Amino acid sequence: MHKRENSSHLIPFIIGGVILYFLSGMVDELRVYQGASIAVYVVAISSIILLTGYSGQVSLGNGALMAVGAYAAAVSHISWHLPIVVCFFIAVIAAALGGALLGAAAARLSGPYLAGTTLALAIGLPSLANQFSILGGEQGLLFDVGFPPLSLGEEFTQYKWFFWIAALATLIMMWLLQNILRSRYGRTWRAGRGNEVAAQLSGINTARSKILAFTLSAGLAGLAGAMLSMTIGTVSPSAFPLALSFSLLTGAVLSGVTTLSGVMIGAVTLVAIPEVADVVAHNLGTSESVTTNLPGLMVSALLILTVLFVPNGPVEQHRARTAKKLAAQSNK
Amino acid sequence: MIQLLNTVLIGITAGGIYSLMAISMVLVWRSTRVINFAQAGMALLSTYFGYEAMVRLDSFWIALPVAMLGGALFAALIEVVFMRLLVKHSSSGPIASVAPIIATLGLLGVIRAVVSMIWGAQDVRIVGPLSNDGFSVGGETLVFSPLKLLILISVMVLMLLLSLLFQKTNIGLALRASAYAPEIARLSGVKVDLVRTMGWALAGAAGAVAGMFQTVNGNGNLSPDSIEFSLLLVSGFIAAVIGGLESLVGAVIGGLLLGILISFVLMYISSALFFIAPFLILLVVLFIRPQGIIGAKAGRRA
Numbered sequence: 001m002h003k004r005e006n007s008s009h010l011i012p013f014i015i016g017g018v019i020l021y022f023l024s025g026m027v028d029e030l031r032v033y034q035g036a037s038i039a040v041y042v043v044a045i046s047s048i049i050l051l052t053g054y055s056g057q058v059s060l061g062n063g064a065l066m067a068v069g070a071y072a073a074a075v076s077h078i079s080w081h082l083p084i085v086v087c088f089f090i091a092v093i094a095a096a097l098g099g100a101l102l103g104a105a106a107a108r109l110s111g112p113y114l115a116g117t118t119l120a121l122a123i124g125l126p127s128l129a130n131q132f133s134i135l136g137g138e139q140g141l142l143f144d145v146g147f148p149p150l151s152l153g154e155e156f157t158q159y160k161w162f163f164w165i166a167a168l169a170t171l172i173m174m175w176l177l178q179n180i181l182r183s184r185y186g187r188t189w190r191a192g193r194g195n196e197v198a199a200q201l202s203g204i205n206t207a208r209s210k211i212l213a214f215t216l217s218a219g220l221a222g223l224a225g226a227m228l229s230m231t232i233g234t235v236s237p238s239a240f241p242l243a244l245s246f247s248l249l250t251g252a253v254l255s256g257v258t259t260l261s262g263v264m265i266g267a268v269t270l271v272a273i274p275e276v277a278d279v280v281a282h283n284l285g286t287s288e289s290v291t292t293n294l295p296g297l298m299v300s301a302l303l304i305l306t307v308l309f310v311p312n313g314p315v316e317q318h319r320a321r322t323a324k325k326l327a328a329q330s331n332k
Numbered sequence: 333m334i335q336l337l338n339t340v341l342i343g344i345t346a347g348g349i350y351s352l353m354a355i356s357m358v359l360v361w362r363s364t365r366v367i368n369f370a371q372a373g374m375a376l377l378s379t380y381f382g383y384e385a386m387v388r389l390d391s392f393w394i395a396l397p398v399a400m401l402g403g404a405l406f407a408a409l410i411e412v413v414f415m416r417l418l419v420k421h422s423s424s425g426p427i428a429s430v431a432p433i434i435a436t437l438g439l440l441g442v443i444r445a446v447v448s449m450i451w452g453a454q455d456v457r458i459v460g461p462l463s464n465d466g467f468s469v470g471g472e473t474l475v476f477s478p479l480k481l482l483i484l485i486s487v488m489v490l491m492l493l494l495s496l497l498f499q500k501t502n503i504g505l506a507l508r509a510s511a512y513a514p515e516i517a518r519l520s521g522v523k524v525d526l527v528r529t530m531g532w533a534l535a536g537a538a539g540a541v542a543g544m545f546q547t548v549n550g551n552g553n554l555s556p557d558s559i560e561f562s563l564l565l566v567s568g569f570i571a572a573v574i575g576g577l578e579s580l581v582g583a584v585i586g587g588l589l590l591g592i593l594i595s596f597v598l599m600y601i602s603s604a605l606f607f608i609a610p611f612l613i614l615l616v617v618l619f620i621r622p623q624g625i626i627g628a629k630a631g632r633r634a
Contacts, residue, residue, distance in 0.1 A: 112366075125608065250438070
């Protein structure tokens, strides 16, 4: 086999982890909290990129799948007092099961049909939580991962603890995902997106490959959902509105859906938007209704502008431009 | 017995409104081969146009055409400014196939945010032209009211007019030609771009009627975040899919069928399924007849 492809690129992720470890000690509470949010978005956006960029499907159901993961984690934590790592695993598995079901339906659909179907799911599913008392209705459930261990010292804050958990989970997940995308599965997905008929002719079972992509993407969404509810401390239907699915789509398009390497761009932007909107609204002295809707407007406007002007995302755009420049130079 | 009748009547009226939404999605699909997820946002905006007319002139019969005109102009503007840019910039590349979906979703978000900014989150009221109190038949009160009758008649009239337009006029011929063979239509002297804009304008007007009726058929309250408009979007899409996406008659049948199905699920299974029922029905439809009830023979993979 190819030696080069077998290397798992573990070292960059370890270095990244060490940098984050020191960084988390240097910034203030708010930034640490935002760091945890970025970690949540990185995982959630990756789940969209995997689905849209690698297997060519648009799903708006990821917000709903995040809710599945979050509720699975919270229920298992409350009912069985399992350790938080196990709860995260349960979140991944529960959401992945949901994703496999959805994927089985989705494999028969494509393009707008899938988008519309998952849109119906995103609107419908979170409201189901109101129907079951075990899910806590509109109020939702508490999801308390507990105080940081005392061995980390008195100074160690709750938010820093959230950040550590989230960052570690994200690093592990991204490392796994990157290796999966480099494997034959990743190639299978790319082939299916490029030309489904050609992929089938090369012996790829495209339906199975789509379901697999859906399952994996759902698992990622489930983890993101569990991480999100950890940072806000509760799980409720209102934490997973349709707007969340829209934000994730914006994040994914901004990151460039064809590659994982830009995922930080989307995640950081999504975390920065409310803050930027706040500054803008403050400086303009706008009315309350404008202020509350400004972040939503910015998210959607960014989505449109990106699709119109940098459809492949800034990373790919830059790569294409430098490649063209290099080609022009070598021609001289 | 009376319960069964009421369930059917509630379903038919709600279904009529879904039909209008489905009609507007079919019109856009036929003219530009795009599923317009912003349709509910456009309907929302048009309904607010209608509300403004209502406040000033205090007549539903003036507000409705104002909403339709506003909706048509806005939809035409979106087609000219937005869709043409989209086709120009992202008709190739790895995400070409999903770019229109993503773009219309973004448009939905923008319209919603702007409407919320202008009109605020406070509910406003639109009063219907006719009473929504049920008819009495033999001592029993039906849920079917003069207003609901009006809604059904309007849906039928609109569908009929649109069908006539498509089948009997030159404009309709141009609309059909541009959808099926844009290149050939262009060669035969049809101004394809103009025709497409017209398809969108018609869709905008139909969506405006759906929005106005949805509001007065509910409690008359209108708010930018109302879940009713999310449902309208989903139901319109589902009705269009049931109807096979290509035909106006299909859209109407799809809408009525969906309305009755949802009404039965809520009445006889559980009203808790209100939000998830459309999704479940869509799944069933896609599994049993992916080409729709009255659809082209090709599968849903295009």
